[in-house]
Amino acid sequence: MAERARLADRPLRVALVTTFYPPHNFGGDGRYVQSFARALARHGCEVEVIYSDDGWRVLSGQKTSPETAPDEPGIKIRNLSSDKPFMATLLNQQLGTPAGRRRRLEAALSNDFDVIHYHNVSLIGGPGALELGDAIKFYTAHEHWLVCPNHVLWRHGRELCDGRECVRCSIAHRRPPQLWRATGLLDRAASHVDTFIALSESVAANHKSFGFKPEMTLMASFMPDEEAAASVPAPAHPRPYFLMVGRLEVIKGMQDVIPRFGEDAPADLLIAGSGPFEPELRALAEGKPHVRFLGKVDPGALPELYRNSLALITPSICYEVFPMVALEAFREGTPIVARDLGPYPQIVQESEAGLLFEDAVSLGDALRTIASDQQMRAKLGANGRQAVATRWSEATAIHDYFELIRQTAIKKRRQDLVDRLAALPLAA
Template sequence: MERPLRFAMVTTFYPPYHFGGDASFVRSLCHGLAKRGHRVTVIHDRDAYHMVRGDAEPHPLREPPGVEVHGLRSRLGTLSCLATHQAGRPVVHGSRIAEILDQDFDVIHYHNISLVGGPGVLTYGKALKIYTAHEHWLVCPTHILWKHNRQLCDTRECLKCSLSYRRPPQPWRAGSYLDSCAAHVDAFTTLSESCAARHREFGFSYPMQVIQPFLSAAAEDEGGGELPTPTKPYCLFVGRLEQTKGVQDVIPLFHDDSPAELWIAGAGDYEPALRKLAEGRKTVRFLGYQRFANLRRLYRGARVVVMPSLCYEVFPMVVLEAFREGVPVIARSRGPFPEILASSQGGLLFESEQELRGALDLALHDDAVRERLSNNARNAFEQNWTEAAGLNRYFAFIEQLAQQRGQHALAGVAQEAVTA
């Protein structure tokens, strides 16, 4: 390697201070870069995590050599996040972020910046800048295009919608502030064609290139424990228990005479409602939050993974976790799932309850179909979504972008890294 590249990752959440798959992917990217000999500096906001979870500290995680993490914390706590949310810039931590990003980085990569700095943080630093949309925050104050907390968004009613979520409106969204800050970014990317299309549909004016995610080759295999013993084949749901995840549409299909069980791995605000819906259904089991070691065991034993999301997902990492274990998915035909399953042939789509029943019956009773889907899922993962494949895509994109910006030395190092 000619020289190691220096990356800065700016993200609101970073493990263990996180809630979803986007932060886990950012960590996988950081670790993958470090394994190839590059240096990574992470800036994230611990106040944002504690705003949701309170003062309890999560179980610490170790970072490998080459990864330096700055977890920002203020005595103002939630008020620091509120100031960023309202002003659209890092009011409390701005000077510290600027001090870090003024270092000699080759690439500054922004991820979910909603509470770590808002649009204003895009103006910090002078390196090649990439922004990856892991959600729809650039065009939606609630991030998920789920209007009034009850339906897909088709037309803008942002003020009314924000109030329905009990969130204060963001004045900076009304003018050109976001566009002026975005002009400092060299390239916008996202993880699926669906997400790019939603950004265009809702008026984001900058081009957005798709760079699909990957799954780390060294995901932590820790914290296993006892799991239930299956009495029947089981279908698996993995994720946060929120209304938008659509599990309420799956539970009624499982009853005492069902040939399979539904196992639900996850926790969230909607869990009490789901448990009430499942009362008296012995074939529905709630497993709670599971660490990665247990999740891998759950995937391996599942007949199929069910993904009934009602909102527009971007690219759930659960798909890749299932595919790595050769487990097909049954997904609602919405968001990225049509494109993922069209390219992989690793699962089945549904739109109606009848189609969901049919897909479950096929996956449970037709061994030949299930084996074909399983093989397709595993093969697609090995070809497209391993760490090696994902990092090569990433470096190829940096090479292309650096060439376009006339940064030929950076392009040369990135080109060398593609085949590393």
């Protein structure tokens, strides 16, 4: 009775396990986990983020590492950093297990959690991490790593993948082929997870088509209810413009957009971001005065950049999962012009806040339509703002998450957890 009373009174305890976490992250998955942790804490949960900066140190090539982010109200940060990051990362990548950090990860996950939620675990433990801990277990697919050694289904660095050539493709991506993928490790490890979560229909469909056996539950992404970053003036621009925000890589597809901004362009193109493909893009834009590279932009300046643009262009030629830039644009009342691929058809259909294109002709048509039809552009922008306030709000996401926990707790006969969920904000 005393133990039951103790469990009934305590907050919901959630562990978030991930490879990357700010400041040790490259893309959106680390920032998503940070926003998710803060949202859970705001709604009464005790959260522990468990990650390792080993993979970040190896992949970034940085000799010195930023300090681990400090704990926040309701959030404890655990960085399982090792003294030999290269060896730990290599063993993890090859064997699919936590290797040199297994004991520390196992100890961290034994801390009386109600939910263990895995995110990108590629270099924090691989499939082997899914076997550790005793709690309700979820896994959110932020990439296609479960079915693709190189995460993005971009075969040989030049085309969408429609069939496995994983060894040659890994070599093309300059990564060692993974030994564990030739075994049944993933199937065995996946059996320890109660629910695999997909952030878009495209992600679920891709996993199924590439042979991933567990069914995936759709759960929408969200725009967090965080206080806005300190406002920073956006770079001034005298003419109407379209905007691209993101890392400049070949898979982002900007090489298909820049040629549309010649002398007859309906507006200018501002590109906010940097990356390894930037020199090629700058060469492509040479002699095109309608194209301007802004480089890395202070996050505080992005809202104004979005707000003043005609539309955000999202032309990725690979399968995105659910790009947060679309929600950031919608929040500012800005529509999107997106390639008809991956999650974008779903995003545009559900929001009614954008136009899709398939090729150079349809892209040009979409740009001219957005630039010339102010009434339609305002309608699309208003639809996007409304979609973020409802469909992709923090309140909707946390409500759905608590409901998923409740349903799983009922299946596992965890009545104490069901009772505590009923007392949490938005759980009813």
